[in-house]
Amino acid sequence: MLVKNQEIDVVIESVGSDAQGIARVDGFVVFVPFAIKGETVKVHIIKTTKNYAVGKIIALIKPSKERVNVPCPVYGKCGGCALQHCSYQEALKVKKQIVKDAIHKIGGFYDQEVNDVVGSNYCYGYRNKASFPLFVNNDGDLEVCMFRGLSHDPIYINDCHITMTHINIIAEIFKNFVNKVYSLEQKNKLKHLVVRYIDGKALVTIVSQEKPIKFDNLFDLMMKALGINENMLGLFWCKKSKDNNVILEGEITHLLGIRNILTEFMGISVEVSPLSFFQINIDIMQKIYKEVVQGVKEGQVVVDAYSGAGLLSALISKKAKSVYGIEIVPEATKNANSLKKQNNIDNLVNINGDVSQELPKLVEKIGKDFTLVLDPPRKGVDERVINTILGVLPKNILYVSCNPASLARDLKMICKGGYKIEEIIPFDMFPQTAHIESFVKLSKM
Ligand SMILES: C[S@@+](CC[C@H](N)C(=O)[O-])C[C@H]1O[C@@H](n2cnc3c(N)ncnc32)[C@H](O)[C@@H]1O
Incomplete structure (x- = not known):
């Protein structure tokens, strides 16, 4: 039994959802932040609960060859980054595992493959x-x-x-x-x-x-x-x-x-205001958007739910018959409307409102034959929206997520309602942090 303030050597067996190392002492889980899988580290136990303990590294007994020097003087204190101590290749492996674990354990898709993480061209100095x-x-x-x-x-x-x-x-x-x-x-x-x-x-x-x-x-x-x-x-x-x-x-x-x-960006003039949502890593943003546009079939009607300042909707509009963007922040919808005007797009309608209220109204108007793009905030898709989706059953769903846990929860509900996962591609939108963006293609069974 571990006790607080104990010092003990542990071997890191796996990684947790926040990219921390996980060791087991007599079957008991010890979370070790800033440790890499395969390392042996001496930890000081700083917390114990009924189910787990937390250990702080006090010495690296057998460091991983993937361990690198950390450039930031407040690393380990600041809550922003969790992976500066890893080589970039190792960090991408950790992130793939985080997505896999969420999809398997929260989603219940035990056999689901997850692609390798698409890396960022810029690992530092990328946040805009x-x-x-x-x-x-x-x-x-x-x-x-x-x-x-x-x-x-x-x-x-x-x-x-x-x-x-x-x-x-x-x-x-x-x-x-x-x-x-x-x-x-x-x-x-x-x-x-x-x-x-x-x-x-x-x-x-x-x-x-x-x-x-x-x-x-x-x-x-x-x-x-x-x-x-x-x-x-x-x-x-x-x-x-x-x-x-x-x-x-x-x-x-x-x-x-x-x-x-x-x-x-990508041939579209864009307007960004202080309040409107805009992806923070432009390299990865462009890689994900390309993937989403590829997932849309020529001439389809598309609903872009959670559409922000409208850049993705505009890109999709080049390929789709028509696009409907739904966004809750009025300022962002304003930006999306001027983007539409500046780019002379005539097959895009920007709707300001809550997806849970606007999607059912929109379906009454446009019918059920459309592709649905979902790019919700961290908390994922509202249950009311999932119910609407499962009532309508659009042909394809393209889901972009910045939170593997809410993604896995939503996929579980969506797939129970008659969809199958075609592909899961993680993207490293937030290098050095434990965060990861994922793109999932779903089709109706
Ligand atoms: C992750 S961002 C995606 C934005 C856009 N797809 C992009 O790539 O720039 C999520 C967006 O959903 C909006 N949002 C949050 N909750 C919403 C809701 N209930 N209904 C509609 N939009 C919502 C946010 O304001 C934000 O612009």
């Missing part, structure tokens, strides 16, 4: 968006932060290695500016800094209880540091009035510069 929590330290200085794993404790950072350099530069400029110009009381009103950087243009949103002061000076400093002009930078204030963990909610005021990023 970051939301930094802001805190004031004991000396009264503002710090740009990340959160400690599984908590809301701040970790002070200088830069985030998986985030694009330009975003780190903006965060640094912001911190230095605030520390020079703001009073302590003003600093305490600052909550988050959200930065998006796409195609050489940046959107910066200051989330604060009070309107930022001297923002025109800050705007100038940011332009200078990035070597860009006012047509390439937008500054916003999101008024934080509620005391909760939601980052961007409530009123967003445009302060200076551009309101949207106008850019082009």
Whole structure:
């Protein structure tokens, strides 16, 4: 029986859903974060429960040859990355296993194959968006932060290695500016800094209880540091009035510069605003979108549920007879409509609303002969939506997911209702983290 504070050597046998190592001591499970399968490590038991224990590595007795040096100084403290200690090839293996385990154990598809993970061309510096929590330290200085794993404790950072350099530069400029110009009381009103950087243009949103002061000076400093002009930078204030963990909610005021990023991907002009969803790894985004478009047959009617700012719907519209995008965030639907206009697309209808309410209404109008694309948020597809799908039984379903657990749960329900999985392809949208995106092709049996 393991007890807290015990030190023990363990052999890592497998990986868990958060990419942590798993060892067994007399049949009892020990989770060991930052350990690699096959390693022998000495751990300090920091937690025990009825069903498992958690061990912290204190020495590598027999390290894996896949272990690499970690570039980030806050690795292990910050909750963002879980796999920097692994070679990239090993990290991809771990992620494949995470998807497989979810599909087998949660979905119950014990014989289902999962393809190798499609890797990202950029393993660091790939994130085109970051939301930094802001805190004031004991000396009264503002710090740009990340959160400690599984908590809301701040970790002070200088830069985030998986985030694009330009975003780190903006965060640094912001911190230095605030520390020079703001009073302590003003600093305490600052909550988050959200930065998006796409195609050489940046959107910066200051989330604060009070309107930022001297923002025109800050705007100038940011332009200078990035070597860009006012047509390439937008500054916003999101008024934080509620005391909760939601980052961007409530009123967003445009302060200076551009309101949207106008850019082009895969032959489509795109508009991205501070609020609209946009995939954070552009290399992988393009690889997944290609796969989804390939899954659509020429001349089909397609419903793109959870359609965001509409880029995927627009790409599908080149091949489909008609496309209906459904998206809940009004700002994103607005972006999707201007994308439709800019690209002269006439076979796309963007519907603003909740998929669970809009899909049944849409089916009444267009009938049952369509391909359904699902790209829901982490919590997966609402049960009401699954019931609608199973009432309608569209020919094909193309499911893009950023959460293997909710994906597996949804696939179980969908397949019980008369579908079979054709293929599961994981994509490494979030290198160095334990997160993984998957694409699943389903057909009606
Ligand atoms: C993972 S994103 C996918 C967006 C888009 N397919 C893309 O690739 O950019 C999920 C989207 O679903 C939207 N969403 C979340 N819940 C929704 C709901 N109940 N009904 C409609 N859209 C929803 C979010 O606002 C977000 O834009």
